[in-house]
Amino acid sequence: MEFLQLLLSGLANGCVYGLIALGFVLIYKATEAVNFAQGDFMMLGAFVMIGLVNSHFLGINFWIAVPLALLIMGALGYLLDITLLRSLFGQNQVAIVILTISLGFVIRFFAGAIWGHEPLNLQSPLALGDVRIGGAVISLADLAVIIVTVLLTISLWQFFQRTKLGLAMQASSQNQMAAYYMGIPVKRVQGAVWALSAILACIAGILYASKGAVDVSAGFIGIKAFAAAVIGGFGSLPGALIGGLIVGVIEPFAGRYLPSGYSQLAPYVILILVLIFRPHGLFAQVRTKKV
Template sequence: MDVVQLLVSGLANGCVYGLVALGFVLIYKATEAVNFAQGDLMMLGAFVTLGLVNPQYLGIPFWLALPLALLIMAAIGYLIDATILRAVFGESQTSVIILTIALGFVIRFVVGVIWGHDPQSLHSPLAGGELRFGGVVLSVADLAVIITTLLLTFFLFQFFQRTRIGLAMQAASQNQMAAYYMGIPVKRVQGLVWALAGVVAAVAGVLYASKGAIDPNAGFIGIKAFAAAVIGGFGSLPGALFGGIIVGVIEPFAARYLPPGYSQIAPYALLILVLVFRPHGLFAQVRTKKV
C-alpha cells in the first residue's frame, strides 16, 4: 500500500510538471523557441488568481475569478510576444533563450514587489478535501490536477492536429518565410501561441497553488518541467505529459528508497541517460523540417 500511495502522490506532482512542460512544448511547436520563463508564468498565474480570490485582496468568488485570471494571463502572454519577443524576431534561438531567462527574473521581482516574498495560500475550493480508496489517500486538488492535465493534453493534441490555426502554427515553426508567403499571419499566430501558453500556465498555477503555499520562487519548478519535456520528447504534447509523470513518480520513490538528497538529482540523472541513449526523448515525434 505504501508503494501505491507513493505512486499516486508522484502521479499528481508529475501532472503539474507535465502542465508546465506543455507550455514549453506549445511555444516550441509553433516557434521552435524555448521559453525558460514558463515556470515563472505559472507562478504569476497562481498569484494573479490569488490576488483576485483572497479576501485581503479583491475577494472575488473563485469560479468567477478563474476565467478572469485565464484571460489576464492570455493577455500577458500575447503582450510578451508583441512587445518583447518581436524585438528579436529573426534572431538566433540563443537570443530568445537569454531573453526568456531574463524575463523570468523580472516576473519574480514584480511578483515579490506586489505580493511579497512570504509563502501564501490560495483560497481554493479544491484545497483541503481528501478521498480515500482503502488505505490510499488522494486529495481533491491532486485529483483535479490529474483530470485537468489529461483533458488539456488531449484537447491541445487535437487542436494542433485537426484545426487550421493549429496546423498554421506548426507550418510557421517549420519555415516562417514560406508560411508568410502562403498567407499565414506569422506574427499573429505566434502571439496566439504565447496567449495559449499563458492560459496553460495559469491553469497549472491555480492547480499548483491549490496543493499548497506558493511564493515567487515557485517558478523554479520550470527547471524540472523542462527536464520532463526533454525526457518525454521536446515537441511532443503527450511526451510532455508522460515526461512530467515520470519525473513526478521518480521523486517520491527516490526519497523513500534512496539516501537523503538523491531525490533532488534523480530526475536530472534520468535526463542525462535519456540524452545519451535516446537524444530525441522517449516519446519523440521526429520529423524532417521542410524548407
C-alpha cells in the first residue's frame, strides 16, 4: 500500500528526470556535446508557460499556450545554436561544457529578472483532482506526466530509427566529416537538434510546473537528470527514460527508509557507482575503444 504510493510518486518524478535526460541524450547523440543548461531550459520552459497562461501575466488559454510555448522554446534553442554553439563547431567538449554551464547562469538570471525569485504555480487544468489506483492516490498531473513521457519517448525513438532527419542526426554525430560528404547539412541538423531538445525541455517544464511550484533554481534538478542519463548509458533514449525512472523511484524510498540527511545523497552515489563500475551505463554493450 505504502509501497505503491511511494512507487507512483517516484515514477512521476522520474518521468520529469527522464524527460530532461532525453534532452541530454538527444544532443549528445547528435553533436557529442553535453548541454549542462538542459535543466535551466526546463525551468525556462516552465516560466514561459507560466508567463503565457497565468492570469496575472498574459492569461492565454492553456491549450493554445502549449504550442506557443513549445514554439518559443524551439526557436530559442535554434537561435542559441546558430549564435553561440555554432561558433564552437568542432571544438573540444570542455569548451562546450563551460559554455553551456555559463548559459545556464545567464538563463537563470533572465528568468529571475523577468518572473522574480518567488516560487510560482502554473494554472494548469492538469492540477485538479486525483485518481485512485488500488489503494494509492495519484494526482491527475502525475498521471499526465507518466503518459506524456512514455508517448514522447516512443515517438522519439521511432524518429531516430525511421525518419531521414533522425538518421541524419545519428550519422552526423558519429563522423561529422563523413556525414557532410554524404550530403547531410551537418550544421542545419545540429540546429534542429538543439531546437528539438529545447522543445523537450519545455514539455518537461510544463509537466513539472503542473506538479507543483517552480522557482528559478528548479534547473538544478538537471543534475539528477545527469544521473538518469548516465545510468541509462548516455547514448540511449529508452535508457535515459529508464534511468530517470530508477532515480525517481529510488528517491522516495531512500527518503522513507534511510536516516534523514543521507537520503538526498542516493541519486549521486548511484551516479558515481554507475560511472565507476559500468561507465557506459547499465544497458550498454561495452566494447573497448580502438586506438
